[in-house]
Amino acid sequence: MNPTSASNPLLEPWATPYGLPPFDAVQAEDFMPAFEIAMREHRQELDAIAACAAAPDFDNTAAAFDRSGRLLARLAGLFFNLAASETSPALQSAERELAPLLAAHDSAIYCNAGLFARFEVLHAQRESAPWTDEQRRMVERLHLDFVRAGARLAPEAGRRHAELKQRLATLQTRFGQNVLADEAAYRLELRGEADLAGLPAFVRAAGRAAARERGSDADAVITLSRSHIVPFLTFSERRDLREQAWRAWTTRGEHDGEHDNRPVAAEILALRNELACLHGHASYADFALADTMAGNQDAVARLLDRVWSPALARAGAELEALRGVQLAHGQAHAIEPWDWRYLAEKVRQSRFCLDEAQIKPFFPLERMVDALFECAARLFGLRFVEQPQVRAYHPDVKVYEVQDAASGRLVGVFLHDNFARASKRSGAWMSSYREQSRHGGGVLPIVVNNNNFARGAPGEPTLLSFDDARTLFHEFGHGLHGLLSDVTYERLAGTSVLRDFVELPSQIFEHWLEDPGVLARHARHVETGEAIPADLVRRLLEARTFNQGYETVRYAASALVDMAAHARCDGGAPDITALEREVVERIGLPPAIGMNHRLAHFQHLFAGSGYAAGYYVYLWAEVLDADGFDAFVEAGDPFDPDVAARLRRFIYAAGNSVEPGAAFRAFRGRDPALEPMLLKRGLLEAAPG
Numbered sequence: 093m094n095p096t097s098a099s100n101p102l103l104e105p106w107a108t109p110y111g112l113p114p115f116d117a118v119q120a121e122d123f124m125p126a127f128e129i130a131m132r133e134h135r136q137e138l139d140a141i142a143a144c145a146a147a148p149d150f151d152n153t154a155a156a157f158d159r160s161g162r163l164l165a166r167l168a169g170l171f172f173n174l175a176a177s178e179t180s181p182a183l184q185s186a187e188r189e190l191a192p193l194l195a196a197h198d199s200a201i202y203c204n205a206g207l208f209a210r211f212e213v214l215h216a217q218r219e220s221a222p223w224t225d226e227q228r229r230m231v232e233r234l235h236l237d238f239v240r241a242g243a244r245l246a247p248e249a250g251r252r253h254a255e256l257k258q259r260l261a262t263l264q265t266r267f268g269q270n271v272l273a274d275e276a277a278y279r280l281e282l283r284g285e286a287d288l289a290g291l292p293a294f295v296r297a298a299g300r301a302a303a304r305e306r307g308s309d310a311d312a313v314i315t316l317s318r319s320h321i322v323p324f325l326t327f328s329e330r331r332d333l334r335e336q337a338w339r340a341w342t343t344r345g346e347h348d349g350e351h352d353n354r355p356v357a358a359e360i361l362a363l364r365n366e367l368a369c370l371h372g373h374a375s376y377a378d379f380a381l382a383d384t385m386a387g388n389q390d391a392v393a394r395l396l397d398r399v400w401s402p403a404l405a406r407a408g409a410e411l412e413a414l415r416g417v418q419l420a421h422g423q424a425h426a427i428e429p430w431d432w433r434y435l436a437e438k439v440r441q442s443r444f445c446l447d448e449a450q451i452k453p454f455f456p457l458e459r460m461v462d463a464l465f466e467c468a469a470r471l472f473g474l475r476f477v478e479q480p481q482v483r484a485y486h487p488d489v490k491v492y493e494v495q496d497a498a499s500g501r502l503v504g505v506f507l508h509d510n511f512a513r514a515s516k517r518s519g520a521w522m523s524s525y526r527e528q529s530r531h532g533g534g535v536l537p538i539v540v541n542n543n544n545f546a547r548g549a550p551g552e553p554t555l556l557s558f559d560d561a562r563t564l565f566h567e568f569g570h571g572l573h574g575l576l577s578d579v580t581y582e583r584l585a586g587t588s589v590l591r592d593f594v595e596l597p598s599q600i601f602e603h604w605l606e607d608p609g610v611l612a613r614h615a616r617h618v619e620t621g622e623a624i625p626a627d628l629v630r631r632l633l634e635a636r637t638f639n640q641g642y643e644t645v646r647y648a649a650s651a652l653v654d655m656a657a658h659a660r661c662d663g664g665a666p667d668i669t670a671l672e673r674e675v676v677e678r679i680g681l682p683p684a685i686g687m688n689h690r691l692a693h694f695q696h697l698f699a700g701s702g703y704a705a706g707y708y709v710y711l712w713a714e715v716l717d718a719d720g721f722d723a724f725v726e727a728g729d730p731f732d733p734d735v736a737a738r739l740r741r742f743i744y745a746a747g748n749s750v751e752p753g754a755a756f757r758a759f760r761g762r763d764p765a766l767e768p769m770l771l772k773r774g775l776l777e778a779a780p781g
């Protein structure tokens with residue numbers, strides 16, 4: 093069947109609750125013809141703006157540009173969310189076909205000389221024009237979008253720029269699909285008590301569920317999903333199986349054959365370098381960082397340097413403690429990366445009397461979702477109302493109306509997709525089906541949070557680790573950034589901020605999980621309903637800085653490898669294995685820690701360009717979130733209404749309508765201080781007194 097526009101539900105108005113996509117009616121083969129029509133329609137709209145007889149002004153150029161491409165935005169919102177959360181061979185094939193077409197479409201927009209000429213006129217007027225601050229910001233951002241997309245390049249360079257963008261889009265799509273293929277292909281089947289040794293009940297239950305889902309008759313299946321592999325590495329007494337699982341996990345994308353990501357990553361690096369050179373930068377890192385809060389490589393290097401030495405020293409002390417445990421068990425082998433989590437858990441249990449198997453019953457997923465909603469209610473006056481009659485793209489997904497509790501006004505729609513599936517990308521992320529704006533009387537955001545929690549057995553609740561609960565809060569913080577967005581123009585909405593600011597709303601939200609009041613109300617035992625004992629909370633919070641040497645080293649090592657890979661000034665395709673090894677040796681990464689994110693599966697860097705030369709952003713944002721949360725500490729109340737109102741206005745609602753440094757200062761009253769981040773990670777002793 094070859095659907096025409098007349099029979100293609102993607103092209104018809106969506107008469108659905110909230111304008112959600114008509115998920116049931118969507119067929120993968122409808123996407124390509126719909127995208128072709130939507131791209132053509134968008135180009136016609138843009139040509140009309142460029143051809144406008146009137147002199148350029150804000151409304152006929154900047155606002156008109158922002159209003160254009162509605163059909164395409166609606167399609168892309170649906171398509172890329174499905175491709176990430178509920179993919180299929182047909183969608184993957186469409187994704188491969190689409191990636192270069194969309195890149196070419198983008199290039200055509202930003203190489204539209206007539207359009208750019210109008211933005212040049214607006215940009216020249218930005219100081220004197222009678223615009224609002226948001227409009228001025230909008231013109232600056234849109235103009236910069238054009239410049240960074242190659243609008244100022246000479247024709248020959250412009251053509252090459254467009255070619256590079258298309259090829260990069262193809263390669264980045266392939267990179268992500270290759271990782272998914274390796275993840276889907278692997279399973280560690282556990283049979284009998286000998287294979288299951290050391291695994292607590294919740295790991296066994298998750299493994300049983302995974303075995304059933306995959307039609308395996310094994311007692312448990314361990315997949316390469318983080319929520320399977322990390323608990324397995326933490327608890328399994330079978331060192332040989334831990335090694336096997338670790339090697340499978342850290343060699344994703346690195347196998348000879350059709351899913352080998354090494355040549356893909358190498359070509360991506362070479363092409364990014366060429367792209368940066370077209371813009372007059374020596375390296376892709378210089379190009380990428382020019383439009384960030386950090387601004388340049390030096391600022392990133394200073395931050396990473398500041399944590400590296402204390403983290404390494406702390407990791408050294410942690411390694412000594414692991415050796416102590418090892419010796420107590422009569423073992424003397426070298427500690428390898430597949431041993432660290434296992435031994436660290438033993439230290440943690442003995443030092444803090446924290447047993448993961450005793451903690452998890454206090455963190456049922458449903459209760460933790462209640463905790464999210466309560467925090468959003470107390471901080472921002474939001475109410476989340478489940479709409480069980482509204483179906484999304486998978487039965488697991490819950491749909492909520494997000495209301496302003498005081499007025500009952502609808503604020504947006506929230507989709508919560510919490511469980512791991514074979515058809516879903518690994519990791520956890522927030523995304524949007526629709527962005528907020530005030531176009532046409534107002535557009536409400538539709539936001540989704542994806543997690544990959546291992547589901548409880550049928551009839552059994554899903555229990556989270558404290559780390560899982562932190563991920564839940566993190567993604568919900570991103571979700572609120574999308575939902576609370578309150579700007580006029582879509583270009584500036586929600587999470588469309590500079591990328592070293594984007595993790596602030598998510599990471600600051602994690603702090604409320606650690607609030608003893610929140611824990612006392614929501615961390616309740618799944619069977620008895622008993623509130624988590626205060627003593628257990630105290631030990632959980634004391635343990636926050638435990639193993640932070642390891643965590644900081646492993647994170648910073650990945651950030652340093654990322655910077656090194658993108659700071660190369662030589663245009664050739666590098667041997668990524670050698671490149672990684674050189675960095676690891678230069679920085680002195682302890683072999684017992686090892687690289688968790690190897691380049692061949694480092695999706696942050698290569699499945700898209702958003703975090704390329706940008707893995708540092710989590711630490712950058714942590715400086716902002718640790719210092720930012722201190723505003724509540726100083727006010728003496730984690731829900732202080734005045735601080736919460738400033739947080740909402742300047743951080744969650746402002747999107748990209750305000751320069752991020754100014755937004756932080758408006759919230760905090762000053763520039764961020766570094767020390768709270770170091771203290772939080774236990775890398776700085778608290779000042780006495």
Ligand SMILES: [Zn+2]
Nearest residue numbers: 566570595598
């Ligand atoms: Zn995040």
